[in-house]
Amino acid sequence: MSDTVLEQTTSLQSPRTTVKRLAKRAAYDRNTINAILDEALICHVGFVVDGAPVVIPTIHTRVGDTLYFHGSAASRMLRSLREDVDACVTVTILDGLVMARSAFHHSMNYRSVVVLGKGREVVDRDEKLRVLDALVEHVCAGRSRDVRPPNEAELRQTLVLAIPLAEASAKIRTGPPIDDEDDYALPIWAGIIPLSLTPAAPIDDERLVAGVATPEYAARYKR
Numbered sequence: 001m002s003d004t005v006l007e008q009t010t011s012l013q014s015p016r017t018t019v020k021r022l023a024k025r026a027a028y029d030r031n032t033i034n035a036i037l038d039e040a041l042i043c044h045v046g047f048v049v050d051g052a053p054v055v056i057p058t059i060h061t062r063v064g065d066t067l068y069f070h071g072s073a074a075s076r077m078l079r080s081l082r083e084d085v086d087a088c089v090t091v092t093i094l095d096g097l098v099m100a101r102s103a104f105h106h107s108m109n110y111r112s113v114v115v116l117g118k119g120r121e122v123v124d125r126d127e128k129l130r131v132l133d134a135l136v137e138h139v140c141a142g143r144s145r146d147v148r149p150p151n152e153a154e155l156r157q158t159l160v161l162a163i164p165l166a167e168a169s170a171k172i173r174t175g176p177p178i179d180d181e182d183d184y185a186l187p188i189w190a191g192i193i194p195l196s197l198t199p200a201a202p203i204d205d206e207r208l209v210a211g212v213a214t215p216e217y218a219a220r221y222k223r
Ligand SMILES: Cc1cc2nc3c(=O)[nH]c(=O)nc-3n(C[C@H](O)[C@H](O)[C@H](O)COP(=O)(O)OP(=O)(O)OC[C@H]3O[C@@H](n4cnc5c(N)ncnc54)[C@H](O)[C@@H]3O)c2cc1C
Pocket: 016, 017, 018, 019, 020, 021, 022, 092, 094, 108, 110, 111, 112, 113, 114, 168, 169, 170, 171
C-alpha cells in the first residue's frame, strides 16, 4: 500500500472523539473527514479564554493533514490558540430536514466533523503564503490565480494558525424519517425537505474596470 493510501485510511478516532449516541453514524477515516471539511465553507472554533468557553465562526482550509485558519493579528481567537491552547473545531453541512410522523422523531440529514487539537502559529513565510492561497481556493477554486497576492504589510497583519488533523470524528445522517412502527398508519405527511447551498447569479462590483468579464468559477460557482 502506498503512503498516500495508508494516510487516507488512517483512523482519527480517539477516546475523546468517539461518538456515543447513534455510533453507527460515525466515521473516523481521513477520506470522509477531509471531504466534509473541504465542502464546508466555514467552521466554528471553540476554546476556553479566562475560564469561559467561546465559539467563533471562521473560514478554514485543509492542506494535507492540517487544518488552517487566518485572521487579523489582533484576533483574540488566533492570539489565544497560538499559545498551545486546546481547541475544538466543528463543521456542519445541512442536507435536509427530516419530517417524521411524530414530533419526537423529527431530525436533520447532515454531515458534520469535530476536530480536537492544539493550535500552532504558522511563522514560516512559504507555509504562510501557501495557506493564504489555499484559503482563497477553499472558498472559490480557481480564484487564487487571478488575485493580487498579499504584500508584506498584509502578511504582517495576518496571523495564520494550524491545527493537526490527528484526532477527529465525522457523523453523518442520511435517509428518510424513522418513525415508531404504529405511527406509519397515521395520515400525517412525512418525508425529507432537501436543503443545499445554491449560489445566485454573481453581481459585478460597481467599481469594476470596464470590460472585465465574470470568470467561470464565479458564473458557475458550486461547492
Ligand atoms: C444539524 C445537526 C443537528 C443535530 N441535532 C441534535 C439534537 O437536536 N439533539 C441532539 O442530542 N443531537 C443532535 N445532533 C447530534 C449531536 O451533534 C451529537 O452527535 C449528539 O448530541 C450526541 O453526542 P454524543 O453524546 O454521542 O457525543 P459527545 O459525548 O457529545 O461527544 C463525544 C465525541 O463524539 C464526537 N461527536 C459527537 N457528535 C458529533 C457530530 N455531530 N459530528 C462529529 N463528531 C461528533 C466528537 O468527537 C466528540 O468529542 C445534531 C447534529 C447535527 C449536525
